Amino acid sequence: MSTDTTCLIVGGGPAGMIAGLLLARAGVEVTVLEKHADFLRDFRGDTVHPSTLRLLDELGLGARFDALPQSRLERVAFPVGEHSVTIADFRRLRTSRGYIAMVPQWDLLDLLSDSAHEEPTFTLRMNTRVTDLLWEDGRVVGVCHEGPDGPGETRARLTLACDGRGSLLRDLSGLQRREFPAEIDAWWFRLPGSAPQEFALAPRAGEGRFMVVFPREGYLQIAYIGRKGTDAQLRERGIAAFREDIAELAPEFAERAEALGSMDEVKHLDVRVDRLRRWHTDGLLCIGDAAHAMSPVGGVGINLAVQDAVGAATLLAGPLRKDGPTPAELARVRRRRLLPTVVVQTLQRLIHRNVVTPILAGRRAGPPKPVVGLLRRFPALTRVPAFLIGMGVRSEHAPVFAWRAPQAPRAPRSTSPGSSGSARS
Ligand SMILES: Cc1cc2nc3c(=O)[nH]c(=O)nc-3n(C[C@H](O)[C@H](O)[C@H](O)COP(=O)(O)OP(=O)(O)OC[C@H]3O[C@@H](n4cnc5c(N)ncnc54)[C@H](O)[C@@H]3O)c2cc1C
Secondary structure: OEEEEEEEEEOOOHHHHHHHHHHHHOOOOEEEEOOOOOOOOOOOOOEEOHHHHHHHHHOOOHHHHHOOOOEEEOEEEEEEOOEEEEEEEHHHOOOOOOOEEEOOHHHHHHHHHHHHOOOOOEEEEOOOEEEEEEEEOOEEEEEEEEEOOEEEEEEEEEEEEOOOOOOHHHHHHOOOEEEEOOOEEEEEEEEEOOOOHHHOOOEEEEOOEEEEEEEOOOEEEEEEEEEOOOHHHHHHHOHHHHHHHHHHHOHHHOOHHHHOOOHHHOEEEOOOEEEEOOOEEOOEEEOHHHOOOOOOOOOOHHHHHHHHHHHHHHHHHHHHHOOOOOHHHHHHHHHHHHHHHHHHHHHHHHHHHHHHHHHHOOOOOOOOHHHHHHHHHOHHHHHHHHHHHHOOOOOOOOOHHHOOOOOOOOOOOOOOOOEEEOOEO
8 A cells, every 4th residue: 555645754752743743733744653553552751841841832732731640740859868959940940830740651642642633634543663764766755664454655755753762764764873872771660659759850879770769640650770781680680689679779668669570560771872963864854762862861852852843843844835845954953953952962971970870889879969069058050950851952832833722621532553534545
C-alpha cells in the first residue's frame, strides 16, 4: 500500500505528537507513524515543565491537562544534615504555573492525540513500524513501514524523524553524531506508598551508587544511579541484593522494597549524551531525542523535545503549505534549537562531573558546599536553577496559527491500533 502526505512524522512521542498537532492546526496534511499499538508502555519520564504547561495553555489545552491525574512539584530540596536546602524554587518563576507537573507520559500523549484528531488534516497510524527510508535522487521522499495491513510506503515532502534516542532514521540517513562521555547508567523501578514531595530529586547516596525518588500519586518512581556498564553485574547479584541496596540508601524504604518481585521490574537506561552535527538532509529533519539524547539529570528530555517540535512547526508550517521546505529552511530549525540544546547538555555534563561523580565516589552526598551555602544565604538565587530546569533558554511560545481558546475537560478518546483520522491515499 502506498500513501502520500505532506509531512510524515515518524514516532508518536512528545516531539512527534506536538509537531503533528501544531502542523495539523496550520492546515498542513500530516501523518504520524508510531510502532506501538498504544501510548501505554514503559515508564519514560513524566515531568511536564512550566514552559510546556504555558504552551498547553496557549494551545487551549490547559484545563484538559489539569483534569489528568497528576502531582505537582513546586521546589526541589536536598536534605542537608537535620535540615533541607532548596535548590530550585519554581514558584519564583515569572509564569502562572510555577511547578513541574508529574503526569504519566501516556496521558499527555493521549491528550495531544485527542486534540490533534480534531483537525481534519491529521492522521495517526499506530502499530506501524518504519523499516527504511525511501530515497530519490539523493533526497528522502518518505519511508517503508510494516503495519496491521502488512508492508507499505508513505511518501511525503518532509519526513520528520521523532523516533527517539535509538533513531533508525538518523542512522539510515548517515547524519553524524557527536558523543559525550557519560559515566553513569540509570535503573528505574516503582515502590508502593508516598514520600514528601519536596524531596523529589534529592539523592540518597552510598558508595558507588545513589537513588533519586519521585513521589507520584499512590507510588514512588525511583531512579537508581550507578556506574556505566554494571547492568549485567547488578542483575547477576539478583533482586535480594538489590533490595538490600535500597534499604542501605534509604532505610525508610526497606520494607517497601519487598514489593519488588524480580529484577525484571528494574528497567535499565543506558545513559547517553550526544547530538547530531547536522540535523537534516534534503527531505528529512531530526528533532527531539533523535537529534540529541539527553542525560536524565534535571529531567529535561521531554521538555526539550516539545520545544524542538514547536520551533520546527513554527518555521516549517509556511514552507510546507507551499512547495517546501528547502534544505536551507530545514537548517534554520537546528540554528534556532542548537543554543538551548548546547546549554542543557553543557550543564548536565558539569553536573555529572561536579555532583554525580563525587557522589558515586562517596566523596559527597549532594551539591558542592559553596553552592548550598549560597542558596541558603540568598534564597532568591533558587530562581536560577528553577529557570534553567523549568523554562530553559529560548523557551518556545505556540505559533499564532496554533492558539485556541481554553477548552473544557472532556472524556479522553482512545487511540485504536491501525490507522485513524484522515489520509490522502
Ligand atoms: C526510563 C526513562 C526515564 C526518563 N525520565 C525522564 C524524565 O523524568 N523527564 C524527562 O523530561 N525526560 C525523561 N526521559 C527522557 C524522555 O523520555 C525523552 O527525552 C523524550 O521522551 C524524548 O521525546 P521524543 O519524542 O524525542 O522521543 P521518544 O519519547 O523516545 O519517542 C519516540 C517515539 O518513536 C517511536 N518509534 C521509534 N522507532 C520507531 C519506528 N521505527 N517506527 C515507528 N515508531 C518508532 C517510539 O515508539 C516512540 O513512541 C526518560 C527516558 C527514559 C528511557
